[in-house]
Amino acid sequence: MKFTVNQDDCIGCGACESTCPDVFELVDGISHCKLADVPADLQDCALSAEVGCPVQAISHS
Secondary structure (H helix, E strand, C coil): CCEEECCCCCCCCCHHHHHCCCCEEEECCEEEECCCCCCHHHHHHHHHHHHHCCCCCEEEC
């Protein structure tokens, strides 16, 4: 599963990083996905971060 962060929508609140630090990180105040493909054992965590994003900047495919 692939996760992406819409850089234009991200407000840099850090909610995703605190929810799932193995997948998301803030770089210069904007969230980035650290992994091209999120392994199965981290997908629930990443999905929680997606749901918890206050501006819905995270999506997956």
